[in-house]
Structures are given as structure tokens and as C-alpha cells.
Amino acid sequence: MAKKVTIATVARYAGVSRQTVSNVLNTPEVVREETRRRVHEAVEALGYRANQAARQMRTGRSRLIATRIEPTRDGINGSVLDRFLHGLTEAAAGSGYRVILYTAADDEAEIATYEDLLGAYTPDAFVLASTHHGDARTSWLAARGMPFVTFGRPWDALDAHTWVDVDGAAGTEEATGHLLGSGHRRVAFLGWPEGSGVGDDRRSGWARAMAAAGLDVAGLAYVCEDRVAEAEAAVRGMLGAGEPPTAIVCASDSLALGAFQAARAANPDAPVAVCGFDDTPVARAVGLTSVSQPLEEAAAHCVRLLTRQIAGEDVDGQNTGGQQEDGAAAPERVLLRPSLVVRRSTT
Amino acid sequence: MAKKVTIATVARYAGVSRQTVSNVLNTPEVVREETRRRVHEAVEALGYRANQAARQMRTGRSRLIATRIEPTRDGINGSVLDRFLHGLTEAAAGSGYRVILYTAADDEAEIATYEDLLGAYTPDAFVLASTHHGDARTSWLAARGMPFVTFGRPWDALDAHTWVDVDGAAGTEEATGHLLGSGHRRVAFLGWPEGSGVGDDRRSGWARAMAAAGLDVAGLAYVCEDRVAEAEAAVRGMLGAGEPPTAIVCASDSLALGAFQAARAANPDAPVAVCGFDDTPVARAVGLTSVSQPLEEAAAHCVRLLTRQIAGEDVDGQNTGGQQEDGAAAPERVLLRPSLVVRRSTT
DNA sequence: TCTATCGTCTTGAACGTTCAAATCGCCATG
DNA sequence: CATGGCGATTTGAACGTTCAAGACGATAGA
Structure with a gap:
């Protein structure tokens, strides 16, 4: 020994x-x-x-980044966060950090976990995903001066803190443009009920592309919960109505899969074109065109911004109040462009 | 402040x-x-x-469990490990442990990471998934007396170390039995090439059920790589041949999805019955009958066995050589039974 | 020549916790 | 009445690292 x-x-x-x-x-x-x-x-x-523990004792830095692992969602899109988590772990390791996990049922429980973690393991930073309107977690962390980054915009105030996100609107815009370029004119959008930042953002990209092409979107925006069966039913109704669309842009691959199945059932030989979002394994498997998020890149940006915040903390006294010459004090924002992966569901 | x-x-x-x-x-x-x-x-x-760092300094225990997060696989089955990871995080928290992540491209890189982790963060234990024949990682850890559990059997020697696994053969056996009960007689198996422990195990359950029913399996075992497209092609060929099966049990949901698509294409009104493995989101979405692994339970067992090993270490001198009265020295094994989730693909 | 400065290296202390040993009062026992 | 033992608590030390301060020789400037 x-x-x-x-x-x-x-x-x-x-x-x-x-x-x-x-x-x-x-x-x-x-x-x-x-x-x-x-x-x-x-x-x-x-x-x-x-020895990390001894080092931490002296310096107060743990070289740990904490993030939450979510319970698998109903849908198909769960894999997105897992890919992000993998990217985060790799990027963190590249900067000498490790990722430590926690779970929490809701925001309140998550904040309780913060107190626990900060008392015991004292991570140097947090990465938060699944931001939403009125997110209580960010203000809690900010109030304590804890470095953190969200993957996902703060939908209430864009300059509230540092964040990294993918431009969903640009993604649906490109997808819609792709369909318009193939000759489609009646391009519908199937999304989630209004009120979710992500969903509304994705819808807006579609609307923008349609407007740019001088097309009317009246009656082309559909809404349902993020479930395959609901999407299938919705599209079945859509295609049976008076003037059906010839293509559908969806807010998620779950919706797209449902739409795709309804489309093939209605007309196996020339189904309505369908486009999804997130480029999940299912989309790859089924041959669904989908918008792909650069998750590894997003994760790398998160780590980059965090290490900068952590480093900035050391010279704390200088940053507050003075001229922010080095810009370390102003929260940074990174908005990445997704890419369209074209498969046979839109050809 | x-x-x-x-x-x-x-x-x-x-x-x-x-x-x-x-x-x-x-x-x-x-x-x-x-x-x-x-x-x-x-x-x-x-x-x-x-303060965890100070405590660790004195006691040598970090209350950290390290595990690897895999790059998303091609297939659809990646979500299995993510669910397991979530379960692990929760179970660990319940016992006062946290999960720390690492990545590694292959076994060799993983072992290098062990050295790094053990030197710096000194996790108390490791959880290894994706075991395979001739796994170098387990012997490395065992040689250093590091507590660890694998999720997945050591396919070379079952009593080599502590493990938790799901009885895949029992799963395919139940699935096959379900199909036989519905009146099917020509039940095929679509699996992976021979040589993978998991795949061979799942095939054996099907063979067992067929034998128990007194049915001949000659010409009913098919093989292809774990990809949707390949499965689709394989099943297309299968159904076009002389005496096609009326039902197919698959080694994974990826294969099952391909099989399902081929079956529906061949005969939309009365497609061949298809059964998958892992009950992934896709299976749920598409309506595929599938064998479901009790992942949360498996994760909980992993944590239980680990905490026991860690506790056993403290009284190290007593266990070696003496009567193993308390049984802490003998590696434990837990084999869990999966359950069948029946959906419309087999009715 | 004296002093200041620089480059290089060493020494003591401290981070927050737990282990091992010591202290102290109290009661039972011979 | 001395001794021993027990229960409850305190004290000193140690884990491995880095910070702050100091030591030492060499070089430069006055």
C-alpha cells in the first residue's frame, strides 16, 4: 500500500x-x-x-461546477439536456473543473439544495438549464454573489445575468425558408401554448420567414401540448379541414413525430412535409428534418463564461463602481445559431 | 456579507x-x-x-461517487443511461453522497482519469456502466482496493466483483411468452452480432421461451447492427422471404423501430407484431411494446452496495482472512427483473 | 563601502474538521 | 477513605495545501 x-x-x-x-x-x-x-x-x-480538499481549505475554491440533472421528461427531447451535460463535463474538464450533480423537484427544492451544496461542497459556480418566466433561482444566486450561467435566456430581462442560448427563432426561420425554397406556400406552425419563452421564440422565427416572403399566416398557427399523440390528432384535424397546409414546422421533435405519422397516414405516397426541432435520436432514426442545436459549443461557452466570472471574483473590490474598463462586471450573453439538418421528411 | x-x-x-x-x-x-x-x-x-473539504482532510472520505457520462450514442438507447444517472444522483443524495462526473473516450483514458480523480478529488467509490468482455477498468480498481459497483454483469466471471444488473433474458422471455400467448407461433428474434454479453443474454431468453413452448427456432434468429435503417432493411428481407415470422422480438428499441416501420410498410392493415427493449421515449411515442428496465431501482441498489463497501473498508483488518461472518467481504450481486410494457405494436 | 533592490527560496501559520488523549466530577467498590 | 471506573466534556494535534512574511546571496546605485 x-x-x-x-x-x-x-x-x-x-x-x-x-x-x-x-x-x-x-x-x-x-x-x-x-x-x-x-x-x-x-x-x-x-x-x-x-489534493483538492486541502487546496480548497486554503483557497476557498473547489474547482467544482454544480448542475442539475432532470428527471427524464415525458417527451423525446430529454436527450437534449443530456448531450448538453456531456458537453459540459468535457468542457469543464478542459478547464480543470469537474461537474457535480444534484436533483430537485422544483425551484424551491433547488434553492434548498443550493444552501446544502454551498455549505458542504462549496461549488465555485452553477449552471442552470430550463429557464422560465419568473425564475426564482437566478435571483437567489445573484443575491449571494454566486457565479452562475444559465443555458437558456432569462425571459424576463435579458441583461439580468450571464447566459448562453441557442437562437430558436433563427432555427425555425431557416427551416421555414427551406420549405418556402422548395415551393411550399402554405407552411403551418405547430407549437406549444403561448406563454413559454422558448415556444414563443420558435414561433416568431416562422412568422418572420413567412412575413418576409409576403405570405399570410392567418389560420396557419396551431397549438398543442408537447406530446406525440396530441400532435398526431391535431395534424389529423388540420389535414382534414378545408385548405390544409402543405408543410408543417414544429416546435419540437415530439410534435414533429406526431405530425409525421399523421401526414403519412393521410397520404402515404406524398405526405405533407414536416420539420422538427432539436435533432433528437428519434428524428435521426425516422428521417425527420430537424433544427440542430450546437450543444457542445453552448456548453463550452458556459464554462468559458464561468471561469471568467470566477476569476473576476478575485479582484472583486476593483470591479465594483469603477469604470468597467475590462468589462468583467457586465453580464455577458452568447446567442448561438442552430443549423438545419435536412432529411427525407421534407423532400 | x-x-x-x-x-x-x-x-x-x-x-x-x-x-x-x-x-x-x-x-x-x-x-x-x-x-x-x-x-x-x-x-x-x-x-x-x-464543510466537506475540511471533513475530508481529516477523515479521508469525500462523500463523492464518481461515474462516467457517455457521449450520446448513435442509437435511441442512450436515454437508458441518463435515466440511470438521474436515479443514481437521487439515491446518492438520499445517503448523503453526491455524484461527480467524468468523461473518457475509452477504457485506457478512463483509467487515466481514475488516477487524476483519486489524486485530486478522491471519490469514495465508482459506478461503472457499459461493462464488456475483458473490461480492464474493474481489475484496475479492484487492485487498488477502490470500492466500486458495475451496472451490468462482468461477463467474464460473475463473482469477480459487486454488480447490479437487469435480467435481460427474463425480459425477452416474457416478451416472447406474451406473443406466444397471443397465438403467435413463428416468433423471430432480431439481435446484435454474437459476442456482446448483453445481446447474447437477450437472445437466450427468447430461445428459452420458444423451447419451453416446444417450438423450433431454426431460421428465426436474425442479426444486424444496432441501427434503425439496418433493422428496417433486415426485416424487409425477412418478410419477403418464403415463410416469414408473424412476430419479432428485438434486442433494442432501435432495432424494434426499424422493424416496426418495415412491418407497417409491408402490410399497413395487419403488420407483423414487434417488441422492443428498454422502453425508451421513442417506444412510448410510437406505441411500441417494450421491455422496461427498473433503472431507478438499479441505481438505488448500486448506492446501497457502495455504502456498504465503504463502511466495510473502515474495519478492513478484521474482514480479511477471518470468518466472513457478516458477509461484507464477499462481492454481492443483484439481478433485477424487468417488466413488459404492452402497447399497440403487439396487438 | 554602505544600502537598496531583486531574484530565489524557506519558514510559520492558517483554513475547518475529527481523532486521540486528557480532564473533571461523580458514584460504586473494596 | 483511597481507588477505580464511568459519563460528559475539553484540549491539542493533525490532515495537505497556500498565503504572508522573512532570509539570504548577488547585483546595482549612491
Whole structure:
């Protein structure tokens, strides 16, 4: 059972003091090159790794990023957050951070978890997904000066805090444009009931594209809950009515799958074109055209913005009040453009 | 900015010493009831939370469970591990543990990550999924005496270490039995190429059920890669041949979806019955009968077995060699029974 | 030559917790 | 009445790291 290798072990091996080893690892520029080399050799030879707990004790930094893992949703779109989580873990590791998970049934429970986590593991930052109107979590964290980033806009006030999001409207706009380019004129939109930021945003992209083409959208906007069966029923009704659309842009792959099934049932040979959102495995499997979010990129931005916030905390006194010359004080926003993956459901 | 609340703050507030506070929290039985009450009040009033880093320094325990998050697979079945991960996070929280994530491209990279993690964050245990023949990770961890559990059997030697798994064979057996009960006689199996533990296991359940019913399986076992398109092609061929099956049990929902599409295309009015595995969102959405794994339960068992291993470590010297009266030394195995979710694809 | 400065390295202290040992009062036992 | 033991609590030390301050020799400026 090999004894634990501490900084003292390395120091003895290299014939220097503890602090010199620490300096080699944290502030190499203050130590002579030859010494640095010797210490590195010792670290290598002994397989030394800085103990995170001890480091945290002294510095107050845990190099941990906390985020919530959601219960699998009904729908098909759950996989989006999982891909994001994977991207986050990778990006974090690239910056020397690890991701620690928690669950919470609702916002209130989540805030209780914050208190727990902050007391015990003291993560350096939080990543919040699934933002919504009147989100209580962000203000709680902001009030405590905790660094955090949301993946998803704060739908109430865009400049409230740092966030990363994907431009859903641009996605549906591109999808609609793609259909218009194929000759479609009656392009419908199947979305969620009004009031959800994400849903309303996606609808607006469709409306914008239609308007730009000089087309009337009256009677072409449909609404239902985010479930396959409901979408299927809705589209069945839509196609049986007087002047049915020839293409449908959907707010999610769940809706799109339902629409796709209804379309094929109504006319197996030349079904109505259907376009989904999120490019989930199902869309790939079924051959559904869909809007794809750059999740890995979004996750990388989250980590980048967080590390910047954390670093900014160190020089706290300077940022508040003075000229924000370095811009570290102003919350940053990143809006990424999704891309359209064209498959056979729109050809 | 409220000062940090430490054990010393609580001690002063309650008029006792540090150690007494520590005792109230860790070994309440040694402290007088009245004192205990006073300390609890102080903890409550000040919102005290034990600092994990400091605790870890002293005890060597981090109360962290490390597990890997996989890159999203091609298929549809990725959601299985995500549900498991969610269950794991919840179960861990229930036992006072948190889940910390890492990624790794392959086994070798994963082992490198172990060294990193063990040096820095020193998790108390690991949970490994996606076990396979000749898994190098388990022996590495075992050699270092690291507590770990795999979700998935060690396919080489069942008694090698502690594991939790779902009885895939029982699942396909039940699915096959369900189809036989509906009057089907020519029930085919569509699985993965031989050599994967999971796949071979699932095939064996089907074979068992067929044998029990006295049916011949010659020419009824099909094989293809785990992709929707390939399954679709395979089943198209199958149904065009001389004596086609009337029902197909599949090793995954990906395969089942492909089979389902081919079946409906071949005969929209009375398609061949199809049964999948994993009860993924897609199966739910499309109406595919599927075998459902009790993932939350599996995760809970993992945590239970881990905490037991961790606790067993403390009395290390006693367990080795002596009579294993308490059984803590022998690796435990848990095999859970999946359940069949019947939907319209088999009626 | 004396002092100041710089580069390099070392020493003591502290972070918050728990372990091990010591203290103290009290009661039972010989 | 001395001794021992027990229950309840306190005190000192240690975990491994980094910060703050200091030491030491060499070089430069007055």
C-alpha cells in the first residue's frame, strides 16, 4: 500500500521546500528554471497530484461546477439536456473543473439544495438549464454573489445575468425558408401554448420567414401540448379541414413525430412535409428534418463564461463602481445559431 | 456579507467546545441529551453546514461517487443511461453522497482519469456502466482496493466483483411468452452480432421461451447492427422471404423501430407484431411494446452496495482472512427483473 | 563601502474538521 | 477513605495545501 504522495514528499525528493513545489505548480514564473525542472521530475516520478480538499481549505475554491440533472421528461427531447451535460463535463474538464450533480423537484427544492451544496461542497459556480418566466433561482444566486450561467435566456430581462442560448427563432426561420425554397406556400406552425419563452421564440422565427416572403399566416398557427399523440390528432384535424397546409414546422421533435405519422397516414405516397426541432435520436432514426442545436459549443461557452466570472471574483473590490474598463462586471450573453439538418421528411 | 459559519461559531453560540458539536453531529449517543438539544438549536439558528473539504482532510472520505457520462450514442438507447444517472444522483443524495462526473473516450483514458480523480478529488467509490468482455477498468480498481459497483454483469466471471444488473433474458422471455400467448407461433428474434454479453443474454431468453413452448427456432434468429435503417432493411428481407415470422422480438428499441416501420410498410392493415427493449421515449411515442428496465431501482441498489463497501473498508483488518461472518467481504450481486410494457405494436 | 533592490527560496501559520488523549466530577467498590 | 471506573466534556494535534512574511546571496546605485 504505497503511502500517500503529498507536496512534502515531492519537496523532499527534489530537495526543496514545500512552498517551492507549490510555486512550481501555481506560479512557475517565480522559480528558477533549473529548480522547476527538478521539481517537475519529482512530480513525474512520484505521480504527485494536488489534493483538492486541502487546496480548497486554503483557497476557498473547489474547482467544482454544480448542475442539475432532470428527471427524464415525458417527451423525446430529454436527450437534449443530456448531450448538453456531456458537453459540459468535457468542457469543464478542459478547464480543470469537474461537474457535480444534484436533483430537485422544483425551484424551491433547488434553492434548498443550493444552501446544502454551498455549505458542504462549496461549488465555485452553477449552471442552470430550463429557464422560465419568473425564475426564482437566478435571483437567489445573484443575491449571494454566486457565479452562475444559465443555458437558456432569462425571459424576463435579458441583461439580468450571464447566459448562453441557442437562437430558436433563427432555427425555425431557416427551416421555414427551406420549405418556402422548395415551393411550399402554405407552411403551418405547430407549437406549444403561448406563454413559454422558448415556444414563443420558435414561433416568431416562422412568422418572420413567412412575413418576409409576403405570405399570410392567418389560420396557419396551431397549438398543442408537447406530446406525440396530441400532435398526431391535431395534424389529423388540420389535414382534414378545408385548405390544409402543405408543410408543417414544429416546435419540437415530439410534435414533429406526431405530425409525421399523421401526414403519412393521410397520404402515404406524398405526405405533407414536416420539420422538427432539436435533432433528437428519434428524428435521426425516422428521417425527420430537424433544427440542430450546437450543444457542445453552448456548453463550452458556459464554462468559458464561468471561469471568467470566477476569476473576476478575485479582484472583486476593483470591479465594483469603477469604470468597467475590462468589462468583467457586465453580464455577458452568447446567442448561438442552430443549423438545419435536412432529411427525407421534407423532400 | 455574513461571515462563514464554522463549527467554532456553533460551539461558542451553544456554549460548548468544538468537539462536542462534532460529537452531536457524528456520534450523538455520547453526548447528554440537554447539551445535544442546545447544540441542535445553535446549528439551526446559524444555518451551520459541515464543510466537506475540511471533513475530508481529516477523515479521508469525500462523500463523492464518481461515474462516467457517455457521449450520446448513435442509437435511441442512450436515454437508458441518463435515466440511470438521474436515479443514481437521487439515491446518492438520499445517503448523503453526491455524484461527480467524468468523461473518457475509452477504457485506457478512463483509467487515466481514475488516477487524476483519486489524486485530486478522491471519490469514495465508482459506478461503472457499459461493462464488456475483458473490461480492464474493474481489475484496475479492484487492485487498488477502490470500492466500486458495475451496472451490468462482468461477463467474464460473475463473482469477480459487486454488480447490479437487469435480467435481460427474463425480459425477452416474457416478451416472447406474451406473443406466444397471443397465438403467435413463428416468433423471430432480431439481435446484435454474437459476442456482446448483453445481446447474447437477450437472445437466450427468447430461445428459452420458444423451447419451453416446444417450438423450433431454426431460421428465426436474425442479426444486424444496432441501427434503425439496418433493422428496417433486415426485416424487409425477412418478410419477403418464403415463410416469414408473424412476430419479432428485438434486442433494442432501435432495432424494434426499424422493424416496426418495415412491418407497417409491408402490410399497413395487419403488420407483423414487434417488441422492443428498454422502453425508451421513442417506444412510448410510437406505441411500441417494450421491455422496461427498473433503472431507478438499479441505481438505488448500486448506492446501497457502495455504502456498504465503504463502511466495510473502515474495519478492513478484521474482514480479511477471518470468518466472513457478516458477509461484507464477499462481492454481492443483484439481478433485477424487468417488466413488459404492452402497447399497440403487439396487438 | 554602505544600502537598496531583486531574484530565489524557506519558514510559520492558517483554513475547518475529527481523532486521540486528557480532564473533571461523580458514584460504586473494596 | 483511597481507588477505580464511568459519563460528559475539553484540549491539542493533525490532515495537505497556500498565503504572508522573512532570509539570504548577488547585483546595482549612491
